[in-house]
Amino acid sequence: MRELVIILLVLLGAPLLGGFLTGADRVITARMQGRVGPPVLQPFYDFFKLLGKERFLINQRQVFWVIGYLVLVITSLVMLCMGRDLLIIVFVMAFAAICFVLGGFSTRSPYSHIGSHRELLQMLAYEPVLILLAIGVFMQNKSFLVKDIWTRPEPLLFSLPLVFIAVLIILTIKMRKSPFDLSTCHHAHQEIIQGITIEYSGPYLAIIELTHWYELVLVLGLVVLFWAQPIWMGLILAAIAFFIELVIDNICARMTWSWMLKVTWTAGILLCVLNLGANLF
């Protein structure tokens, strides 16, 4: 019964929250740039407009992978809320991202192929930090289960501060923000048009937007883990992290994928290793 409630809550609540946050993102970003920006509910208007559009596509496999992307992101969010094994959650997230990548690979568009390659490189960049996060949590809790974090009285942030900074770097990649908005974004038009999503339009693009909302809630959920008790502190932490990401997005230019790999595989991994190493002694 409890599981069913969680599933329903995630299915219905997460897109509302994710869509709202995306709207807030657009307003805050606009204000930072001295613009007024669209209404907060604009992402929802866009979403429903996309749903009603004519259906154009190249072949049906594009749709298959996008459905896989959506369903697997929802699955990982549900698993996070149910307190399952953090390592498995990371692997399900990887499967979700791979579905998105394969959607980009489904056509012969050079732009979506570049996007897919870059998305793979982004995965390569963030995957180690996520697994190290899981290992770091294990070293504190002697358990990989998220439910043991929810019941932990002391915040993880105090024992994993450097890992938290590494997760913030990862968050920039997962939220597709500058300097790491490499694989698909609205701003890289001169370079890769829309990257992975170039061959998607109408309702199929709407599914991708919806998935991104779920994904946003998912990655912010990982931030909440750092201050799980009381949960509102975790939510504040996530809100702060969200705001930091917007600031970073607005003050950075898009960098190359090689720079991204260098940053995450040196600074990101090093921060985690230092933190975990210090905790050992």
Add this chain to the structure above:
Amino acid sequence: MDKATSLIAILMWLPVIAAVLCYIVHSYAFRNILVWLTGITLATVSVMLFATGPFDYQPSVIWNGMVEAADFVLMVLILYLGIKNRHKLIINLTLIQIAVLIYFDFFMGPHTAVNPIFVIDNLALVMSLIINIVGSLICIYGVRYIAEHEEHHPVNKTRQPRFMFWLVIFLGAMNGIVFSNDLMWLYFFWEMTTLCSYELIGHNLDKEAIDNACRALWMNMAGGVAFALALVLLALSMPGQPLALRTLLASPGGATGTILLAVALLVLAGFTKSAQMPFQNWLLGAMVAPTPVSALLHSSTMVKAGVYLIVRMAPAYQGTYISNLVAVAGAFTFMMTSILAVTQSNAKRVLAYSTIANLGLIIACAGINTPVAISAAIALIIFHAVSKGLLFLSTGVIEHNIGSRDIEDMGGLVDRMPVTTMIVAIGVLSMFLPPFGMLMGKWAAIEASTQLPLVALMFVAASAVTALFWIKWLGRLLEGEPGLAHKKPEHLAPHYWVSLGGLALGAVIMGVMVLPIMNKVVIPAVKASHQNAGLIVQGASIAAETSRTIIGSFTPWPLFAVLAVVILAFWLLFKPGKATVKPIYLCGENTGALNSVRYLSTADQEVQSSLSNYYFAGYLKESKLNEFGNVIAIIVLVILLLGVKVL
């Protein structure tokens, strides 16, 4: 003879008889039926043997002398091969082994007879299932493939009979390895697989094939020397005791001094057979052989003999310095070869590096040496055999159809060969993604690695790289032309349907059935040598347990349900009638038909767009990476052997 012993006899003798018949009777029709029947029988018998459960078996003592004699025959044969190829290294290594054997047999006095010679415990039963089911499917595939192979590469006198001879007899030798308790017998079968792989790799008889076969031979003979020396050291340090695995494993963690050095030498032999760094090159060179050979070497035989020995001996080196070094060496190979796989555009080399990587992971698990890690190792051996066999066989089918094994030539294969592409997709996804068995193994491996931070870190890096090389290959296969019509499935021979279909179905069903497999197959095999299995089945979950607390858990069925939902949702919700097919966007006016990739560029020049994968040539150089890896790996091996004195 009771039932169980007759089953053993079938598993060891049927491959020999069938192989000889394949060699004598030069008829495709006969060979075809024979291999089908042999394969079906071996698979059935291994299942029956598994159902019978563990037991010991002592064949007549006469066989002991026969095996000793056969050892010499084998060595003389290999010596002849060395002389024929004018390969000094092979000659020297063989001479050393002959000298060691002569000393061992004639100057060390009579050895205590081993009783029983065969110990069929749960681990051996698991291995025999893999060898006889996956191996048989590969032989069935092989009988057809090698016939087609000779159409592509005409020869004066057909070499199919000898090919099938070595392919089928390989299974017998492997069965021998996993059943033997007597180390002398194990050594004989071990060298037998070395000979088989030489003959199979050199099958095409061109210079490249022979060179690579020789490389495989000398590297494995180096392992053989280590094995033979280990036998002498054990005989010296355990006087009066039988030279058997059981004696060696009798006192867990108790190996010291000379015995420990012997264990280290056996581990080294396992490294050569499993192509761990710095011995990886023989397995990569083996790619020149016809595909069934690669499939057999990589999935169910040869390399699995190496990891089998290392996992088998895990209790003997538990708690010693060897254990940690094995973990580090395995994890290092896992990491380096995963990175190397990224640089490859030859599909078979990608597969080869990934095999070495996965073997590294298995060996690292043996080195971590906790119950969870050993469970992970055995699960990985099982699931890897199925998925990797599948991927090799499909690559072979692709190669025969498009005449290339280069990934860049496989673009859009989904339109040309939809069935094979789908099977490759199943193979790739089952190699490293949840909820399939391999991922379960990797998950358990990472959870077990937390006590060895360096190993954990290398696991993390390797695990992240894995997705990159698999998906960029799969992506090329899946790129498709515009259009919603279902493509006509390609024609596949019944041999291919059975082997590819069987393995693909196997990969999926074994993923779904992971709980019973853990319960009935993996956990009993771990308990053959450990008090508890570390991984336990709890309701619908597999839980990792250390010192009686649950540290993690994995529930496969909801994830399979989710995948079913994806397929169902696509099937029910996607209405092709309502969608319009468009050409791809190329940043200029498309020219030609709907599926054209040409467009009008600057000044109305018609340009053809083209696609290619990233290989990171500017960042990663295969030769440099290999050099670096070999240096580190050799240092680790030197410490492994000298450590007895120093550590």
